[in-house]
Amino acid sequence: MGGHLENPATELAKLHQVVETAIKVGIYVIIDWHDHNAHEHVEQAKTFFDDMAKKYGKFPNVLFETFNEPVHQNWAEVKRYHTQVVSVIRQHTDNLVICGTPKWLQDVDVASADRVPGKNVAYTIHFYASSHGEWLRD
Secondary structure (H helix, E strand, O other): OOOOOOOHHHHHHHHHHHHHHHHHHOOOEEEEOOOOOHHHOHHHHHHHHHHHHHHHOOOOOEEEEOOOOOOOOOHHHHHHHHHHHHHHHOOOOOOOEEEOOHHHHOOHHHHHHOOOOOOOEEEOOOOOOOOOOHHHHO
């Protein structure tokens, strides 16, 4: 529990430390909105990514993940959220934006058939070798 919505000052301090260290040493870093109900926090996410893209969008090794692990939402709902948040990020940077897909990032095929508008947008899939198999690779 905890997290940005409950403890913004504390969590932002941690985030800035990690992102600035990654920039300093030249490794990739993902600024991730990890909220299973992000679609219920659109305005907070837009404010967050507006600030993050303004501050870190000039660094090519900073990537943005707008909705990590949607759980019960359908793609139309998730896409509507992504579209709003990506448009905020694009006001400041063309860096890669990673968009989560429904069912804990399993429905990448659905997203690829009905893409979020814009360039440099990717979709993520979580694959766990111990529990996922041929059905997901297919």
